[in-house]
Amino acid sequence: MGAQVTKQVDRRKAISVEKKTLYSLHESSGTDFPGSTYSPADRKKWMAGLGPEKMHINKIVWPGTHDSATNKIGIPGITRPFAQCQSLSIYQQLVRGTRVIDVRVQEDRKVCHGVLLTYGIDVVIKDVKKFLSETESEIIILEIRTEFGHDDPPEFEKYLEGELGEFLIHQDDHVFGKTISELLPKRIICVWKPRKSPQAKAGSPFWSSGYLKDNWIDTDLPSTKFESNIKHLGEQQPVTSRKFFYRVENTVTPQADNPILCVKPVTNRIHNYHRLFIAQCFSRGIADRLQIFSTDFIEEDFVDACVGLTYARVEGNT
Structure with missing residues (x-):
């Protein structure tokens, strides 16, 4: 029992130190990067706003969500907090500006996160199709x-x-060298x-x-994850x-x-450092590697950061 208590105390200290490390880096380095002040006029149609004929697929910084279809997973107030990574529906995420969706399924086509279940994949498909019907140039x-x-669904x-x-x-x-306009009216890269x-x-x-790779590490230590993301990128x-x-998960x-x-x-320990991460990519000379950037509980500022960098690339300012 004593050893377990000591272990927990040590872990809390490690988390505290890592949170301070990220905060200090944020304070000393700042979060400016090319395009950082840009905000799309309409997040629902931000790709159309940047010019589909100018945006090459491999130069887009794609805002993504991690475990995207977990807004209604499990039992509210009981099991849901242990598995919910997004509070918005797939449709709401797409309207907010998300362009990479991460969905996990089991044999009966139910969406799941570990042992917990939510709605069927048909709900995801319906949301995607609804969004596509309301837009013209979003991939x-x-x-x-x-x-x-x-097991795989039959x-x-x-x-x-x-x-x-x-x-x-x-x-x-x-496809990687083509522009959005060259791919239309096709709209989905389904991995x-x-x-x-x-x-x-x-x-x-x-x-x-x-065709969709990452280097995910299982940790609750924010600075460890931040630096691992930098290293592998x-x-x-x-x-x-x-x-x-290639995907980086914030x-x-x-x-x-x-x-x-x-x-x-737990994820809030790193959640607000997305702009710091992009700025550090520039500081460390690896910004030209950044492509898919995903997060839990996606917010408008996260989308704006990704769209801003995309804008800078499209305009040749990186």
């Missing part, structure tokens, strides 16, 4: 994966193609990551797992040289051996 990256420990590709086929941008390395089923191949309506090629999307994760297990208070 979405829709990542769907089979959750760890679960005939899932057939189901997705039946629902989204008219919007799907087929797997093709040439399907099954656990046991075969991976999608070139020319398929779906993109295989190798720095190991990537510039966006103009890659034929895959999140930290509750740990089973820590008294604080609810997502929101």
Whole structure:
């Protein structure tokens, strides 16, 4: 018992030190970067606002959400706080400016986060289609994966193609060098990551797992996650040289051996440092690697930061 108490005390000290480390970096370095003062006139249509004919797919800084379809997961006030990473519906996130959606499913096509369940994938599809019907030039990256420990939904590709086929941008390395206007009226890059089923191949309506990569680490320590993100991003090629999307997640994760297990208070340790991260990418000479930037509980300022940097790239100011 004494050893456990000591361990908890040490962990609380480590968290406190790391929070102070990020705060000090924020105070000493600032958060200015090219495009940092830009704010889109309409977040729902920010890609249209920047000019689809000027925006190459590989130069967009894509605002994304982590565990996107968890707004109604679990039981309210009981299990939901342990698994909820977003408070908005998929449609509301897209309207706010999100352009990368991260969805996990199990065999019966229910969306899940670990052992907790929420609505079916049909709710996600309905929200996506509603958003697409209200816009003309917004491209979405829709990542769907089979959750760890679960089996793939049967005939899932057939189901997705039946629902989204008219919007799907087929797997093709040439897409990265194209502009949005060159891909329209197709609107969705759907990355399907099954656990046991075969991976999608070139020319398929779906993109295989190798086209959306990240280096996720399981930690609730904010400075550790921040520096890990910087390190792994720095190991990537510039966006103009890659034929895959690379994601950085501005999140930290509750740990089973820590008294604080609810997502929101834990992820808040890093949540407000998205502008600091982008500014540090410039300071450390790796801003040309940044591409997908995801977060929990996405807010307008996070979207504005990503759109601002995209604007700077489009205008040649980076």
